[in-house]
Amino acid sequence: MVEKHTPSFIRKGSGKKKADTTEQFEKAVSRLAEGKYVLRLYVAGMTPNSARAIANLKKICEEHLAGRYDLNVIDVYRKPTLAKGEQIIAAPTLIKKLPLPMRKLIGDMSDEGKVLIGLDIRTR
Amino acid sequence: MADKKAGKARFSRAGIPKCPSGIRGLDEITGGGLPRGRPTLVAGSAGCGKTLFAMEFLVRGALEHGEPGVFVAFEENARDLAQNVASLGFDLADLAARKKLLVDYVSIERTEIQETGEYDLEGLFIRLGHAIDSIGAKRVVLDTIESLFAGLSNEAILRSELRRLFRWLKGKGVTAVITAERGESTITRHGLEEYVADCVIMLDHRVTEQVSTRRARVVKYRGSRHETNEFPFLIGDHGIFLVPVTSMGLDYEVSTTRISTGIPRLDTMLGGKGYYRGSSILVTGTPGTGKTSVASTFADAACRRGERCLYTAFEEGPEQIFRNMRSIGIDLGAWAAKGLLRVHAGRPTVAGLETHILTMHRLSDEFKPKVVVIDPISNLTEVGNQVDVKAMLSRLIDHFKSNGVTAFFSSLVTRGVNEETSGVGISSLMDTWLQLEDLEKSGEHNRGLFILKSRGMAHSNQIREFLLTDRGIDLLDVPVSSGEVLMGSARVAMERREMEEDRQGRVEIDRKKRLFELKRREKVARVDSIETGFLAEAEDFKEYLRTETNRQEAARKTRGALGRARKADPVRAGGNAKKPAVSRGRR
Structure with a gap:
């Protein structure tokens, strides 16, 4: 699964078609059982912020969540409707879909401490 | 059609092109509307009608000026917003279905957001850009963009991004209304007037002696003449209504009818x-x-x-x-x-x-x-x-x-x-x-x-x-009587009195007439009696004259006969010597 994040933000969205909600739910439950992290990183084009965010996040994930995360990088320019649906205003925005609770992290992920708190990897 | 209107407005006397807001009264005090293609700041305290103002601007634009609009709501979701403005007769669902209006609800929960470094608001730009392009919007409302300050803590980023946002809106050529909370000593709490400087309208909601009144004032309008007074406005069943000021002069036509x-x-x-x-x-x-x-x-x-x-x-x-x-x-x-x-x-x-x-x-x-x-x-x-x-x-x-x-x-x-x-x-x-x-x-x-x-x-x-x-x-x-006007029963009494006086007057005339008649008759009678007495006197006098003349004639004849008999001188008429005899004879 690690290789999933290797393609850069140029990857087209999540690469999945809209799945049936029940199916989604079941998948989510199965991932939850595995203790998997489902992460979506929304960026707006290849800006320095985007590049830094991707690099920083990759590093953090590899260090702390190796083997149990699922990261998608999405370019909002290509999926503007997603920006509305996911309530994205800032870029970059990282959404932790799982495990619950859902969290939003914005910025270039340069503050590792805050990223770890935001991802509930470390408590304050 | 919208372009035609825009073209017409571009050559207005005021200099800068105007975008008619459609809000009754507002276009009069701004000399034609809001600055076209530029952002306008609408500031006011809570409950003064900012959101309705902004929504009416979009709805009128969509319905009356053929200009679709995007409403970016930071405070209410689309459903609440639609319910709130339904009372003004605005059917947002219908407008949305006809692609004349698009509401985008932007939710920012500070508790859900962790800031982890440098970022920008490109996400918002993309959403807004997509919304504008999808319906060809000419008007945009950001209500209330200051909510961003509550949701995000990095003010430096926010300020530079807002500056960029307003520039970007101008670049898009949309006429935008940005609402903001009123500040303590500044126009808006977060000083948005620094970025949106073309036109600033303040709304106010004051309560004086338990009676509340809403007022609007154009604080500034770059490049255009505008009224500077406060104008009261009303939120009625048909939206906002400002006192029309077109009739503020005295140069109306007058009628002789x-x-x-x-x-x-x-x-x-x-x-x-x-x-x-x-x-x-x-x-x-x-x-x-x-x-x-x-x-x-x-x-x-x-x-x-x-x-x-x-x-x-x-x-x-x-x-x-x-x-x-x-x-x-x-x-x-x-x-x-x-x-x-x-x-x-x-x-x-x-x-x-x-x-x-x-x-x-x-x-x-x-x-x-x-x-x-x-x-x-x-x-x-x-x-x-x-x-x-x-x-x-x-x-x-x-x-x-x-x-x-x-x-x-x-x-x-x-x-x-x-x-x-x-x-x-x-x-x-x-x-x-x-x-x-x-x-x-x-x-x-x-x-x-x-x-x-x-x-x-x-x-x-x-x-x-x-x-x-x-x-x-x-x-x-x-009626006026001795310098006083008489009304009611006094007038009636006065009329009675006058009638009585009239009647009495008539009686008096009759009486006087009768008296005069009597006098006349008395005069006639007296004249008669004097006449009678005079006639008697005259008769008497004539009788005397006649007898005396007769007697004197007789006496003269007698004296003549005696003289002749005595061969005496002829008698001189009235001779002194004989007079005593005459008088003696008369007595």
Whole structure:
């Protein structure tokens, strides 16, 4: 699964078609059982912020969540409707879909401490 | 079509192109609307109507100017927003279905967001850009963008991003309305006026003596002339309504047409023809002098001519007015049923002064009456001070005059108070001023009517007694006795007395006539008796002359015979020697 994040933000969205909600739910439950992290990183084009965010996040994930995360990088320019649906205003925005609770992290992920708190990897 | 309008606006006298907001009254005070293609800041405290202002700008744009709009809501979601503006008659769902309006709800929860370094608001830009492009929007609302300050902590980033956002909006060529909370000492809490500097409108919601009034003011408008006053506005069933100010001057057309007052004798007093059309008429009087009756008679006369009449009542409800006026033979209810009369009744204290005036404006704009009755305006002072009332009324009167509407105001004055000061100080705004007086004398009250002034016509200077009969209002001549006017029973008594005097006078004449006749007859009789006495004397005298002449003749003859006999000298007539003998002979 690690290789999933290797393609850069140029990857087209999540690469999945809209799945049936029940199916989604079941998948989510199965991932939850595995203790998997489902992460979506929304960026707006290849800006320095985007590049830094991707690099920083990759590093953090590899260090702390190796083997149990699922990261998608999405370019909002290509999926503007997603920006509305996911309530994205800032870029970059990282959404932790799982495990619950859902969290939003914005910025270039340069503050590792805050990223770890935001991802509930470390408590304050 | 929108382009055509834009092109037209581009060459307006004001210099910069304007985008008509569609909000009634606003386009007049801004000289045509908001700056086209630029952002406008609408600032105000909570509950002053910012969101409605912004929404009406979009809805009117979509419906009336063919300009679709995007509403970015930071505070309410689309469903709540649609419900809130439904009361103004805005159907957001329908507009959205027709791709004329798009609502994008932006939710920012600080607790959900962790900031982990440098970021920008490109996500918002993309959403907005996508929304604008998807419906070809020409108008954008950001309500209230300051919510970003509550959701995000990095103010430096926010400020630079907002600056970029407004530049970007200008670049997009959309006319934008950005709402903001009012600050303590600044226009907006977060100083947005620094970035949105083209046009700033402040909305205000003030409560004075438990009565609230909304006001709007154009604080600045770069590159355009604009009104700087505060203008009251109303949020009614049809959106926002600002006092129209097109009629603020005195250069309206005047009419020479005259219309009846409904009281024939009052028409006579007003130069025989009644009021001028489009003039303002004030009737003042103490309680119970019949102001409402004069007002209703005028309203009735207007309806009889087939003209629409708006009757604003501050003291009585419509049904009560109808019932009361039926007692003097005026059936206003029938006119209301025919749709010629509309009665707008309400206690003055239910709303602020501006709200009342605005309501009248709105009603007159909607109903388009030829005659407006406001009964009474003095009650408005309950909800505003005199200066305010006068200012508002002069605007209202200007509005009526410029539309050729004849306005009839009644005003309650307090007994013993100088009418000049108690007439809400508006008498100078009035063209015709009727005064109803309650005259108390010898244990009764009577009503009197006179004309204090009536511009532009010869009018009677006399007081008339004012009677309410079951066939309407009647005016009577008032007799004057030893410098005092007599009314009511005093007038009746006076008339009785005059009749009695007349009768007595006739009796006296008869008596004198008879006496004179007697005198004449006496004279005749006396003349007769003198004549008789004189005739007797004359007879007597003639008799004497005759006998004496005879005797003297006889004596002369006798003396002649004796002389001849004695050969004496002939007798000299009247000879002295013989005289004693004659006299002796006579005796």
